[in-house]
Amino acid sequence: MDTRNSINENLVNKGHHIYRISEKRRRLIAFITGCFRKFIPAKSREGGTRSEAEEKVYSWIYTLAQAHKDLVFEYVRSTERGLSFKEAERRLKEGGRNIPLNHTFPSWWQLWWNAFLHPFNIILVVMAILSYLASDNANGSIMLVLVLISVGLRFHQEYNSSRAAMHLSELLKSPVRVQRCAGRVIQTELVVQIDQRDIVPGDIVYFSPGDLFPGDVRLLTAKELVVSQSSLTGESGTVEKIANIREDRRTPLLELKSICFMGTSVVSGCGTGLVISTGSNTYMSTIFATLGKEKPPDAFEKGVICASYALICIMVVVVPVIVLSDYYKTHNLSESIIFGISVAVALTPQMLPLIVNTNLAKGAIAMARGRCIVKSLSAIQNMGAMDILCIDKTGTLTMDRVIVIHHLDSWGFPNEKVLKFAFLNSYFKTELKGPIDDAILAYVYTNGYRFQSSKWRKIDEVPFDFVRRRMSVIVETDLNSTLDDTYPGIEAASCVISKGALEEVLNICTSIEQIDTGVTAALTPEDRSRVLRISEELSNDGLRVLGVATRKMRTKNISMSNHTTIESNMVFLGLISFFDPPKDSAKQALWQLAERGVKAKVLTGDSLSLAIKVCKEVGIRTTHVITGPDLEVLDHDEFHETIKRVTVLARLTPVQKLRVVQSLQKVGNHVVGFLGDGINDSLALDAADVGISVDSAASVAKNLADIILLEKDLNVLVSGVERGRLTYGNTMKYIKMSLVANISSVISLLIATLFLQFEPLTPKQLLTQNFLYNIGQIAIPWDRMEEGYVKTPQRWSSKELPIFMLWNGPVCSIFDIATFLFLRFYYGAYRLSASNFFHTAWFVEGLLMQALIIHMVRTEKIPFIQDMASWPVIFSTITVTAVGIIIPFTPVGKVMGLTYLPLSYFGFLVVLFLGYFTLGQVVKRAYILTNRQWL
Template structure:
């Protein structure tokens, strides 16, 4: 048969509506022989490599452009051009160096972060098993092409979209794609409807999903960006992700203000000189403009962010963009998943209830089958009794042993112990997490599946878990004896509501009680009065509620003896409907996914910081509420029913935006959550002008990660698409890491506030000196420069910028996580920051200019000289010494103000506060170096006269010291007044107050209204 031509760029074909033969014909492949190597190579050229392109990989020029496309950088570039235009090459060269250094640092940091994410993306599903040239081969996954015959086994990550043609007990985890938390049982049935949802395309498997159980073969139908995950990635690439963060917006506004102020100051300079142009006037005008621009600000912000990113990497968080960490500091609400983020994602059976024995407690954690089983009997109300009876391994009542046999044998999970030369090895597990938990329980009880198989139990037939019936059953033949073969048993497990419908009896000790009568354990019917189904189910429901309220997922076990009909094929001749009837109810097992130990302290820390936490999970409302209580998302004493803080996705999604907005409080727990529910929650928070963070791991979480102000993906369990959509990736999937990131974001923002106020105060001081200096004219009626252009640049770049960088790495204050999110404090430029900038700037400028006047008019009789702005002469002796005094005064005041800026209100000049300076090496070293550099600049011949336009001083140092003492005294007095008159920075609320506020809200909410909602 002639080969069909392979066509690229085809529209999506509904292969789930195709038969296997139609699919094979479409791609000209053979299910037995596969493709030849040559055919595969030809198709690779047509279809391209099988990998997600993300945003086309890391584009260096886009990363570089983000560093340059910044308002403040543009202003610096303009200042550079003006400096070169007036032949002030030293000034222009220094500013250009700052621009290049900032772009280089930002580019290096962001490019490395993107490269790290690219590496993480390339790690997923690196190989695939296919049939090539009629033999089974393992190839790089990116070399798979449409038409390949791909083979899947337990634990494999599926490398491409495939139409299945051969399966054995196949279940896949499609939670990353569909949000469905339970594994999906696959089949080969052809589907009629082309528009069938992904979750219902049971004859297909999809790229990046995983095989939970079984094995299969399939024909590759789509690769790379044509897969279902690739289509979502394509959609995400079209979303604009360049919206500025609050800090970026505020810095841009500041840059515009600085630019306008610089223009006004230039106009003032020319106005004072009657708008007559000369090089001296132009240089002075540019000097004033340069004094207004904090040249080091962009570099300091970038370096501070880079240090923050490195600190976050140490606590297992990858920050993809520098601005993301700052954004976390503004978060008012955190929307978190439950499994794996707040919990350990390690299912463990912790409780069991048998009608005849009551409750059992099981100890131990994780996959390690080490622990004990204790019988607790019945309970007092909802409280478990403390009197317990330990059950020895392999012992117990017949009812107990039969229930454990059901848990062990109706189970496909495997526990394995790896060999190790020095230890007994480590335990690992393969299979569904729920089945693993049951198998671990069986091991603890001494009824491990391998042991039962060794004793003679033989698997005859299996009816795997089916999401439509939510149960699984197996047929075993028990151990034989000398008298004959063993009896046959059917074991059943699954969701309680689906298992109980198959049961007509329930085990009560040695008696199997019917809903209409009773029979003995071996099947003989007694005449005693039976228990009606209604009363039994009422009793069982009560026990289920007790387990669910403890945060447990409840499974039901059942069994029955089976008498095979004569002549029937037990392997192939039985159907599910025949097997799963007349079952005997054995009991309930409660499986627990324990919260992380650090989750509750982290949530309480959020409350202290004025941040509210929401749990959005796919679990049952009772289970979700129980975990939420344990981690303090809701109060421990609240009821689940008709609680305004607890909703299902069905309730929340059914509400209109107006109804949601009318809620006094958004729900803290949303159960049975879907991806659309998460997006709706983010939209509701945004309409309340709140700053939201969202966590997610699946492809279906990507829209909510994009919609959130800060999207946080899980690095361990997260999909590639989720990581691409997120701003931050957690490598440990831990909620506590989010809180650490928030704390780090707040520290960074507080430090940015400190050094912005420090830098801008210095600029205000320089402006005060330069503008007031316009009033003094030399013998040629030109303005005398109180400071030269090089002095201004030296102060801005060498004196003030290094201490500002030191302020950028200042440790967090004690109140860092006890202050409200900054949206409640007017952002970066709060009233207090603006006030401090002006007050400190005016005081520093006033003291420095006062020293200029005293030096010039008191010590040197006011001689202005001739052309003192350009070169030194004897007539300029007084001006040059006055200029030096001004420069030295401002230098020491700037360095002192760096220490003063460590705290916005608290004293920084006490011995205790000064002692903590040793923890910030960058700050104190920059101050020491700044002090040392003053002296060579002033006293080195040639450098002082020709470059800085000043000369050495002697007794003028007394004025410098006096100005320093006056400034420190003023700063301490000013802070004292602020502490007495202004509202405290720390919030009064704490975790206890937040939980009490929730209780009050619940008590005041009409339960009828909640139920209607």
């Protein structure tokens, strides 16, 4: 006995140990951790294994499901009288309130800080501080304004459209009836109502239709108990629960008959149960355990960080060399430092945060017009990179509405009588009508059948239960009419009509109606086999099949106390089949996604045959399919290999959906989108690169989603994918333009500083040139992308950026050096006395070269000939070019130390840029042939 108590003690401690920290400390830790995660990728567990916490929950539930009722009370330290009020209060104080997770919304300053923590924002702030220290207040102010605009754009969008935390208040406020005892001495049990959040393990709860289970519950009594687990499985079906049953360890967790899970609800029946787990120890908590945690940086975010570090490294190496070289010539340290800061500023793509956030905000607005709300701006980039979309069948591919497909007699031929009696059964059903009843009624009404229900009167009914798996109604006709279409020549009498699971209906039938004469005959084994064969064929097509039977009764013979007598010696009429049909738009949308390089995988909790049927209807291949139980027995390598191949995965649990998504991400190296709308989808939604839900989804799913569709239509995603690729493409244009221009400037400045007797440009000239170039790029978010670009997934490759920079940057430097040589040998502009002329010539050449870089980089085709930029881009570059040419002739130019340029120099620039245009295009083609891509 001592040994058993020791085991029980261990089990209880494992199941209910809770580590608690103060709210302020928790929020501080979460915030600090979040800051570090901006720069350090987070680790996640291996997709094919459960966490230690999950194993504890699973083991605890299975242990209590297999245990005898008396032992269950020992495990949770309770009695058949319930807990005393004092003991319940102690457990509540010790274990905390019954809340699966207690996430809070991020405060406004946390959102602002997260928006600020962009690598280039930090670089700009550092450069602004250095500018102020060097008394360059104007340039420092410009950089701070750019930071404020960028941070403001991101903060505004995410503050208004997104909240990172979950809130489960919809599940946590209902009252619960609990049995408590006054104490050990006073033998009095009381049934009281308490807040669901005050439930503790060991409480005995009462439940009836409409109630939510306040925790994981081991049933003590159950009377015809039917439970909806749709909040966990996402499927609309119900399950029967039984109290007195010893479970098999091999039974899937959600199929345990004696366990009811937190968040599920009672459809019909009633009973009592012992609460075995609450709060963070429930099965629901295993779904929520990883939610709300910071996602690791995606490929785009990692790429931006890498680009930031690369530019920092270049600045650290180049700027000191330039400063020392300039000081060697001028012997003025302060001026050399200011020049070095100016070079560092020129090397920094100041507009990147603004361009990125403008791109994303513009994309979010465009997607909102397309009935698609973007909560997380980074999701737009990921939409463009997405190459696999995992979707739940229910309501996404299908109409989420059952319809009648067939009403057949026992030989498989259409029969109106079968439909009529199924209609009467559903019409006179007084308990809550389900989807099947609604489908039958809708089918009759919309197809013009006139079954004259007013001529029938209901006498009584035998409700549905999961033991009989059928329901029956007893009706009678007007006294002056006959049941001529069922029982020819027999006077009006009572009639019992049964509808339910086919085998159960066949079990109560002794007769069958002949197809040719309509008269009844004995039901033979051959008849039964034929009917079951028809049913199997329909089931293999993904249809749900019910049987319909009837028999006449004399009213005086009716005794409602004996269900078995009423439902006996029935005449089998036929079968009626149902289907949740696919949406008309689903097939076209999936085809369009496939055309754009996005493959679809179906992850559903439904049966495999039904999933296959729907997938065939919408054009998804069903060559490789698997079920959740089959996945569970695979080892690590087999699991990942299977996930690569299969396109349809049925009967999945929430954790299995998560593992599928993680396997595709880690092993398959895919960018994964997940479309789901139930609590059961929350794990996968949170883990996916793009979490997508719908406006009608569960609150948890909507809070976790990055994108919310205002209608369940995959066509909305097609436009979202294209918008994501457009946004990504325009962002990449700016990054690559900046890198090419910057590496060109670095090479040119180094060479010029080493060989000239003066600075190649003064700090003011360098900063003005850089400012004008940034203005020329500000219209990039409004540029167009080539049609072929948006047809394929676009994913950041950090290895490709340095290669792109080293291929294309030196090309520009060649023509900068050609300009130096031309100024040296044609104009003699190499002495200190000619510095103003040199400054002016290179200022204009550098600005025009950078404007031309915009058009060379933005397309893989020949600019101006094969592909034109959008009008905003053309206007901005023309404007900046004109300003750059005009400035030397204005008073502003004189203040900057610029002078007039001869007309012959502009003739040289025309030849120079034609040369750059030609050589640049040759290098571009060679780069594309070598690297198979441009942007």
